[in-house]
Amino acid sequence: MRFRGKSIRRKIVALLLVPLVSLTAIWAFATVLTGREAERLFSVSTVVEEIGYPMEDTVRVLQQERRQTLVHLADPRASDGFAALQRSRTATDDAVAEIRRNAADAEVRDDLGPAEEERLTAVLDAFDGIGSLRRSVEDGTVDRAQALGLYNRLVDPCHDLLASLEVVDNVGLDKQYRALVNLSRARELLSREDALLGSALVTGKLTAAEVRDVSDLVAQRTVMYGVNLPLLPSAERGRYERFWKNASSAPLRTAEEAALAAGSGTPRGVTAKSWDTAAGGVLAELADLDDQAADRYQDRVDPVARNVIAKVIVAGALGLIALLYSLFLSVRVGRSLIRDLKQLRLEAHEASGVRLPSVMRRLSAGEEVDVETEVPRLEYDRNEIGEVGQALNTLQRAAVEAAVKQAELRAGVSEVFVNLARRSQVLLHKQLTLLDTMERRTEDTEELADLFRLDHLTTRMRRHAEGLVILSGAAPSRQWRKPVQLMDVVRAAVAEVEDYERIEVRRLPRVAVTGPAVADLTHLVAELLENATVFSPPHTAVQVLGERVANGFTLEIHDRGLGMAADALLDANLRLAETPEFELSDTDRLGLFVVSRLAQRQNVRVSLQPSPYGGTTAVVFVPDALLSDDAPDTNGVGFRLDRPRQVADKGRDESRRSALSHVPARLPERPAALLDGPVELEAPVDLDALDGLPGPLDDEDGEGGGLFRPRRSLAAADDARPDRDDDRTDDDAPLPLPRRRTPKLVSSHGRPVPARDPRDGAADRRPADTGPDGPHTPAAPRARGDEPPALPSRRRRAHPAAGDTGAAPAGGTGDGDAAASGALPRRVRQANLAPQLRQGPEPSAEDRSDPADRDADEVRSRMASLQRGWRRGREENAAGDEVPGGTAPTAPRGTTEGDGR
Known part of the structure; x- marks a missing residue:
């Protein structure tokens, strides 16, 4: 039996069960032995009562019938002979019937042994021949000698059955019982002698054979008594010896001697009547002696039987008590061991599965833990188990x-x-503020481009610093109170990515994000965009799509990289869903951990899946709890929710459409307390000096609205603002934001468009007009009705028109509206210029009508840009340019390609 791997309970039970089973087996064996002896006593007692005693009575009535039969055969004509024979036969039939009735009892049969049952069967079979024997006697077909032999065959099996009964398992008592049975046989020999000699005396003479048979019977009886009387106790032996020596048996002895001495013929002095008297008296007294000896034997057997029964009771009871006590001790000791081990196991499981994890969770949550309270010092028993528990x-x-x-x-x-x-x-915030001041102050295009690049690097550094705060478990410092458009949040995230030029943000539905979730959602999207740009080839684009779903909003970020293996994708999704504890060894998963932390904090679900472009798609689900339909109308301008808005003065309203000044405007003073507040994304840029588009700006530049700070354009344009203002039909139309630099263009099929170094294209950034008030260059004619207009750019002119400072367009109230709605503060260039410098000669009609000379690089750049726009428009809107059955052009269609770039 192998117990390896079994429980302690089973081992202890097996350890205690072996001695218990052994003790139980010994007790059962002793009980069975003693019980079997007692059971035999009861069985023999039953057999003696039901078979033994009736069998002795049957033998005696058979002996009487035998004598009467022989007497009848000796003198059939006797008047009273046949009547006595009938009475003896009736007594025999009653005795045999009782034996048959008792032998048919199943309990008696069960108490008989195999040998005893066999002898009982032989007796019953012999009794079956009594009827034929009697008929033979009545018919006279048998003589006296034959009848004597047949009756002897009926009596001998009865004595064999009585001798086979074992009353008690005791040698001395067993010998005494067999001696008593042999004494009964000695009486049987005297009964045969009586029948033989009595029937011979009825005839009046003895034959030589009969004399010889009588001599044999006397000798056998003498031997029988001589052999069996010594086996009896002295008292019993003395009774039999005295009987055969006293006067009651003397007539019998005298008659036997006379019969034997006479030989054949008539014995002298012995008649049939005298023989009947002498033999009948001896047989009666011997029957009484046999019954008294049997009773006294039973008295000697009873103590032995009681002793056997007492042994059975004592052995069974004491064995049972010992077994129960052993069982009690084993169960108590085993339960004590099992209880101690179970308590030890429960304490170990509680410590490893409940207490220690609870302490770890509380410690991870930042709670203080008292060691004495959580793990008190416990007292155990001074034993091996107690030492283990300690x-x-x-x-x-x-x-x-x-x-x-x-x-x-x-x-x-x-x-x-x-x-x-x-x-x-704090330092990065100050650096961004300083960079913003420098960007406002400088007029050199190359320095401004370097400042923009440095500004972008600082913004990324701020995101990484904020990621360190998130990894440390603290909340980021940037917070917003008011909702912000989701488009602005995505643009702000794009601004914090290194390869922002590769990101294409498609048009998103008009929906706002609640203020407390703006910073976390911005950082989350920025991390995903960073991964998308890093793990995809540099010539491919990263697309950002979004749509409103039943329970929130989904953002999809597609890259065109190599993708992820199935196991790596599963592991990443598990990390995003479960937010495991951050480990310092897991340094290659910092962005994933930051995204998981932010998603858990805002209840945002982020999952990764294979992209249709072969790369990876990040799906961000923003629940309805973080969304708001009350979206601020930034119209591409955005909000500055992290700083108080400065109210513009009246002079700014007057110079809203004036030209930009070379003198930088002074930045508004900000309290130092704001350094501890939210870190602004970037400083605002004034929109008063920007060229407008001929229509409303629903599809603004991706870097121009919301949280994404507008950048100053490096390209100059025509500054004939009065002419264009006169041509506009809607002065309240929103103005576009300038671009920091020309982004990297990506065609609809993912093919990049080569870009030139900003320094190589310096001519593109020169003013289009050679004179201060040069005419406005008309836009090139469109080849199709739905081609998008060219991107607007800020005008730089050395001398503004005389009428620009005093007159404002009809839509001039837009500044006030922007101020009321919380738009970005607008910087008006040349607002602080001296009045003398603002005045200049009014250009004449001839001057405005003559086109100014243009630089060849500028013309080439504009034509290339126009050609690229046409090509992209034709590729994307080819299906909507014509009606299904004709060639008539359709209404202009908007495109989402490159929205937010």
């Missing part, structure tokens, strides 16, 4: 103490990281 308790305390120290160490490291990140954020 060791486990010590181990638990050591584990909790180590976890507390580790948590304190992690908390300290996190505090250091947060402190360093906060300091870096």
Whole structure:
């Protein structure tokens, strides 16, 4: 039997069960032995009562019938002979019927042994021949000698059955019982002698054979008594010896001697009557002696039987008591061991499965944990199990103490990281403010481009510092109170990515994000965009799509990289869904962990799946709880929710459409307390000096609205603003934002369009007009009705028109509206220029009608841009240019390609 791997309970039960089973087997064996002896006593007692005693009575009536039969055969004409024979036959039939009735009892049959049952069967079979024997006697077909032999065959099986009964398993008593049975046989020999000699005396003479038979019977009886009387107790033996020596048996002895002495013929002095008297008296007294000897034997057997029964009771009871006591002790000891081990196991499981994980969770949550409260010092018994429990308790305390120290160490490291990140954020905020001031102050295009690049690097540094704060478990410092358009959030995320030029943001539905979720959602989308650009070829584009669904809003970010393996994709999705604890060894998954933390904080679901372009698609589900239909109408301008808005003065309203000044405008002063508040994305840029588009700006530039800060364009344009203002039909139309630099164009099929170095295209950034008030260059004619207009650019002119400072367009109230709605503050160039410098000669009609000379590089750049726009428009809107059955052009269709670029 193998117990390896079994439970302690089973091993203890097996250990205690072996001696218990052995003890039970010994007790059962002893009980069976003693019980079998007692059962035999009861069985023999039943057999003696039901078979033995009736059998002795049957033998005696058979002996009487035998004598009467022989007498009848000796003198059939006797008047009273046949009547006596009938009476003896009736007595025999009653005795045999009782034996048959008792032998048919199933309980008696069960109590008989095999040998006893066989002898009983022989007796019953012999009794079946009594009827034929009697008929033969009545018919006279048998003589006296034959009848004597047949009756002897009926009596001998009865004595064999009585001799086979074993009353008790005791040698001495068994010998006494057999001696008593042989004494009964000695009486049977006297009964045969009586029948033989009595019938011979009725005839008046003895034959030589009869004399010889009588001599044999006397000798056998003498031997029988001589052999069996010594086996009886002295008292019993003395009774039989005295009987055969006293006067009651003397006539019998005298008659036997006379019969034997006479030989054949008539014995002298012995008649049939005298023989009947002498033999009948001896047979009666011998029957009484046999019955008294049997009773006295039973008296001697009873103590032995009681002793056997007492042994059975004592052995069974004491064995049972010993077994129960052993069982009690085994169960008690086993239960004590099992209880101690079970308690030890429960404490170990509670410590490893409940207490320690709870302590770990509380420590991870930043709660303080008292070691004495969580793992108190327990007292155990002074035994081996108690020592094990004490060791486990010590181990638990050591584990909790180590976890507390580790948590304190992690908390300290996190505090250091947060402190360093906060300091870096403050410095980066100041650096962004300084860069914003420098961008407003400088007029050199190359320096402005470098400042923009430095501004972008600083913005990315701020995101990384904020990621360090998130990894440390703290909340980022940037917070918003008012809703912000989702398009602005996505644009702000694009602004924090290195390869922002490769990102194509398609048009998103008009929906706003609640203020508290703006910072986290911006950072989350920026991390996903960063992964998309890093893990995809540099010549491919990253597309951002979005739509409103039943329970929220989904953003899809598609890249065209190599994708992820199935197991890596599954592991990444598990990390995004479960938000595991951050480990310092897992340094290659920082962005994934930051996204998971932010998604868990805002209840946003992020999942990765294979992209239809072969790369990976990140799906961001924003629940309805973070969305708001009350979206601010930025119209491509955006909000500055992280800083108080500065109210514009009246002079700004007067110069809203004036030209840009070379003198930078002074930045509004901000309190130092704002450094500890939300870090603004970028400084605002004034829109008063921007050229407008001929229609409403629903499809603004991706870098121009919302949280994404407008950048100053490096390209110059024609500054004939009065002419264009006169041609506009809607002065309230929103103005476009300038671009920091020309983004990297990506065609609809993912093929990049070569871009030139900004320094190589310096001619493109020169003013289109050679004179201060050069005429406006008309736009090139469109080849199709739905071609998009060219991107607007800020005008740079050295001398504004005289009438620009005093007159405002009809839509001039737009500044006030923007101020009321919380739009970005607008910077008006040349607003602080001296009045003398604002005045200039009014251009004449001839001057405006003559086209100014243009630089060849500028013309080439504009034509190439126009050609690219036409080609892209034809590829994307070819299906909508004509009606299904004709060639008539359809109404202009909007396109989402490149929206937000």
